[in-house]
Amino acid sequence: MKRNSDDHLFNLAFGETSEAERAELEAKAATDPAVAAKLRELRNLKADLRSLADVPPDQLSNDRLRDAILGQGLKPKQAFDWSWVWMPALSCVLVAGLMMGIRHRQSVEPSLVGSAVVSLQTSGVPLFSGDKGGDLAANFKPSESKKRSEVQRIDPVSFRHPVSRKGGHGRSWRRRHGLSGLYADVNLGAGSGIDENDVAPGGLNTVSLPVGAADARISGLKPVDNTSATPAVVVIEPDKDKDSGTQQAREVANSKNVVIGG
């Protein structure tokens, strides 16, 4: 009932009642202070709404309000936009990293042997079941793991002699650095018969290998001094020394002819 009365008062305040209703409600407001107060409140609301309606429509959104302010000659405080900074900053970091990487690569010896072995993943381990004698073959037992495919031949695309080209090293430079001779362009990419197990992470494409001196070309650094690759080794003989009771050791100055099993 009260709700119905409020609706009538609302209609009265906004001029949406008939003459009969208007006369009845105003008479009621004249006798009832509460009704009069409510009617007064609603009429004030109408006045407020009217003043709101006086705000130009183009100022009712932030963008339009900003445009309106600018139109009056006022300038908002300029906030610095950082969103574009990361791109040139990232570019600088990448360039610096690349330069440092190149310098580091040039200062490192080409051989990383002995540091670690690249481990890709582990599965089906073939098993050697003994190593107690010299006949390694006799002690080898085949694995239960699945057979791998037969060797797939990687045919070099072509052989070529190094030629001087614009911007590259000349023949004399390559001869000085041991890179002269025949090169083999080895295609390690798609269609070369290599399955996914054959290619390093990141993939390899064509590699130019000087035949017989592949190390130097691959490393891009100084050629290999093969004499340093045959260091002195200590050969542990199976026979016991009569005096010490231990196995005999023998130093071999050059390991060139030492047979290694692995």
Next chain:
Amino acid sequence: MSLLAANLLGLVLTCGHQGLGTDVSYVHSGIFQSARIAPNAADPAYLSMLPNVVKLFEHDQPIGIAVLIDSSGLYLAPKNSINTEEEIEGHFPNGQTGHLRRLNTDSLTGLALLKSDYVPPNARPVSVIPADPNPGTLLVVMMDSGSVRGRLDSTEKIGIAKVTGRLVPLSEVRFETPTSTLSGALVFTTSGVFVGAINATLAKLPAGAADFRAQFSTKLSNQAVPVGGLGGGGAAGNGQIADSLGPADMTVAYTPGVDVLRRVVEGFLSPSHIVAYASLGVFCRNGAGGALITQVVAESPADKIGMQAGDMIVSMGLYMVRSQIDFAKIMNKARPGEQTFIRFDRGGRVYMKGVTFGRILD
């Protein structure tokens, strides 16, 4: 007085040999035939480590010592001191006797794993030194009869087991030549950290050995080294270990490198007690810019990817192979089951294949 005379006699003999320009004093082994020293059973370092070792006997004859590596009764010993497959008699420092049985051996390092049902209450498992000690580090070589002083000379020696052809990194140790056999000798730092086991002695001293001996001869003549402990390991009269070697002659011996030693201990302490090494299944020698394969083991990983005798390995993974030693170093770091790619040259053509390392069990 007689002691000094005996040492001077040894010096005279030494100088005499050098004067003749011969190596007669060490023709057959790295142990000089003169001026030996008795192991010191009163060495404090020896005594501090004694509770953690057991003396091994065969037919009532001492054959060496074993050191506790796990409180469950697992002992490590050089296997070249053990001649039997049966149980070995053990004499513990507290007077107890027991039997130890061999659980496994590692042919690469010449170490054996023994299991004892008895462990003295005050025995503590030793720890393997975490990293290569610096050359010059003072060492204690423990035998069943005592210890002698030693010094680490190098941790970068490359050893090749002639039978298997496998590479084993070695530490070179020089120590005073004991009067007793070195079979079964263990090497510790003076603080009791396990460094290795003597598995071989040099059959002929390398170049510079004469200078090395002359160094000690000079010290002897200058009396820079206390000699009162002769018969007590060359220790100083107060039983302390001197920080220099001599006056006895020197033995050059080898122990497995620290890395491989740790690998062996880890394998022995695993539930299977197995030490596994990666294998490709080839034998090779040095080639022109690579490791030239001389033999491929049938059904090995190398065989399965089609490698043949005559192929030359030029790289493995990201690492170049310039010689068979490089190949051995890579294999030494590899683990069974790891996959890598291998590049090899066959008649001027380059092949590249993925391969999974097999394993060699002892």
